[in-house]
Amino acid sequence: MKGPLLKVENLVKHYPLGGGIFNNNSLVVRAVQDVSFSVERGETLCIVGESGCGKSTVARLLMRLVEPTEGRVLLEGIDIASLNKHALRDGRRRMQMVFQDPYSSLNPRLTAGQIITEPVENFERMTRKKREALAADLLKKVGLAPEIMHRLPSELSGGQRQRLGIARALSLNPAIIIADEAVSALDVSVQAQILNLLMDLQEELGIAFLFISHDLGVVEHIGHRVAVMYLGRIVELASAEALFANPVHPYTEALIAAAPVPDPTQARVEAPVEGEVPSPVKPPSGCAFHPRCPLAEERCSLEVPALIPIPDGRVVACHVRAPATGVDSQVAQAVDTHASAPYPKNVTD
Numbered sequence: 001m002k003g004p005l006l007k008v009e010n011l012v013k014h015y016p017l018g019g020g021i022f023n024n025n026s027l028v029v030r031a032v033q034d035v036s037f038s039v040e041r042g043e044t045l046c047i048v049g050e051s052g053c054g055k056s057t058v059a060r061l062l063m064r065l066v067e068p069t070e071g072r073v074l075l076e077g078i079d080i081a082s083l084n085k086h087a088l089r090d091g092r093r094r095m096q097m098v099f100q101d102p103y104s105s106l107n108p109r110l111t112a113g114q115i116i117t118e119p120v121e122n123f124e125r126m127t128r129k130k131r132e133a134l135a136a137d138l139l140k141k142v143g144l145a146p147e148i149m150h151r152l153p154s155e156l157s158g159g160q161r162q163r164l165g166i167a168r169a170l171s172l173n174p175a176i177i178i179a180d181e182a183v184s185a186l187d188v189s190v191q192a193q194i195l196n197l198l199m200d201l202q203e204e205l206g207i208a209f210l211f212i213s214h215d216l217g218v219v220e221h222i223g224h225r226v227a228v229m230y231l232g233r234i235v236e237l238a239s240a241e242a243l244f245a246n247p248v249h250p251y252t253e254a255l256i257a258a259a260p261v262p263d264p265t266q267a268r269v270e271a272p273v274e275g276e277v278p279s280p281v282k283p284p285s286g287c288a289f290h291p292r293c294p295l296a297e298e299r300c301s302l303e304v305p306a307l308i309p310i311p312d313g314r315v316v317a318c319h320v321r322a323p324a325t326g327v328d329s330q331v332a333q334a335v336d337t338h339a340s341a342p343y344p345k346n347v348t349d
């Protein structure tokens with residue numbers, strides 16, 4: 001099939017604030033602002049940013065757990081907003097989710113085997129023999145012994161539960177898995193095992209991942225491309241290699257500078273920005289990063305910078321680092337945010 005597996009176009013999500021006698025109906029939380037990107041088959045696109053930047057809202061919009069204020073989500077060329085309840089159920093087979101907290105996302109009353117096969121049984125009747133064979137196969141795929149299929153989630157470790165969540169997501173043979181902070185609740189050693197498992201599954205099955213994380217170490221390890229979000233907007237989208245070697249947007253630069261360095265002989269570089277992320281109810285005018293940005297100029301507080309493609313194939317929204325000189329800003333905003341840098345893993349068409 002031609003075209004990207006997943007295409008997100010100008011997605012916007014505003015939550016009106018309501019209630020109370022002093023309620024001001026004009027107040028809205030601008031959770032997601034004009035977000036566009038695409039994901040290819042067999043690719044891992046990571047979305048990274050501080051808490052409250054809108055990355056988890058993007059995940060919910062993709063799964064249609066919340067409705068967008070504006071914009072479109074196309075899965076294999078089909079606008080998911082156009083799907084009725086029945087068709088949406090089918091569409092969700094192709095796009096599955098793995099959650100942050102493996103314990104609360106698993107039904108505590110079902111056994112591991114029942115948890116894995118439950119999604120499939122929503123679509124087809126299975127004999128007990130077929131059910132057990134499917135559960136054993138999926139458990140094996142995620143590195144768990146088939147014997148645990150009779151255990152409850154409370155009888156499993158955190159890593160085993162997350163493997164179980166991945167097995168459940170795999171049961172419907174999805175084209176893409178959205179992993180929202182999928183390893184952040186796990187110990188570091190278990191995190192590495194789960195990340196390696198996801199990469200192995202991608203190589204074996206050609207699954208795409210949209211991997212949402214605040215952890216740059218995790219993103220660098222697993223991502224082919226990385227989109228950096230700040231206060232509801234993508235500010236830079238590049239191949240992981242290019243982004244970590246040479247961040248262009250001042251916010252990306254600050255995030256990378258602030259990330260812990262695993263090598264004790266290497267000095268940590270202080271983050272060149274200070275202060276908190278502003279409220280999405282009243283974001284700063286122009287570039288929302290301007291109150292914290294060491295490079296801010298007068299123009300930065302007046303105009304929202306468009307995402308501009310720069311020569312190495314990435315897109316960046318910054319008046320100083322990626323000036324729109326000679327580029328029609330409307331055209332620039334309409335660029336396909338699929339930065340052209342190649343990604344190294346196997347891709348199945």
Ligand code: SF4
Pocket residue numbers: 249250251287288289290291293294295296297300305317318319320321
């Ligand atoms: Fe900083 Fe201005 Fe670039 Fe925003 S547009 S990141 S304020 S230099």
